[in-house]
Amino acid sequence: MTIKLxxxxxxxxxxDKSDNAQAISECFTPDAIVIDEGNTYTGRDAIRQWMxxxxxxxxxxxxxxxxxEADGRTVVTSHLVGNFPGSPVDLRYLFLLDGDRIAALEIVP
Structure with a gap:
């Protein structure tokens, strides 16, 4: 199924598909926050390192x-397959957008 993101x-x-951590970090505002697997990453440098x-x-x-859409956030549900514990899994990516950048991202089951 193709969706328009x-x-x-x-x-x-x-x-993410091309393993480009720098390009991913540039999608975010300078003080953006990412929450993934119970960890919080603040700012583009921390987000780049996380990826x-x-x-x-x-x-x-x-x-x-x-x-x-939920509570002002864009929710993208994605199917992940890989060599990580629990694979495969469907995860929800909860994006808070600020103009043409991501201000916050939380990744949850």
């Missing part, structure tokens, strides 16, 4: 398949 979210997933670590620790693919 907001531009910056589409760029985020394309950069760089994730892409070296695990091999995975992510395929967004549903899009909705």
């Amino acid at each position: 907001p531009d910056v979210i589409a760029i985020y997933f394309a950069a 760089a670590n994730a892409s070296t620790q695990y091999s995975y693919s992510v395929e967004p398949f549903a899009l909705s």
Whole structure:
């Protein structure tokens, strides 16, 4: 199923697919926050490092398949398959957008 993602979210997933941590970090506002697996990453440098670590620790693919809105956030549900514990899994990516950048992202089951 193909869904139409907001531009910056589409760029985020394309950069993730190509393991480009720098491009991912540039999708965010300078003081953005990411919450993933109980950890919080604040600012582009921390977000870039988070993605760089994730892409070296695990091999995975992510395929967004549903899009909705909840509490002012854009919710993208994606199917992840890889060599990480619990694979495969569907995760919800809760994006808070600020103009053409991501101000916050929380990734939850």
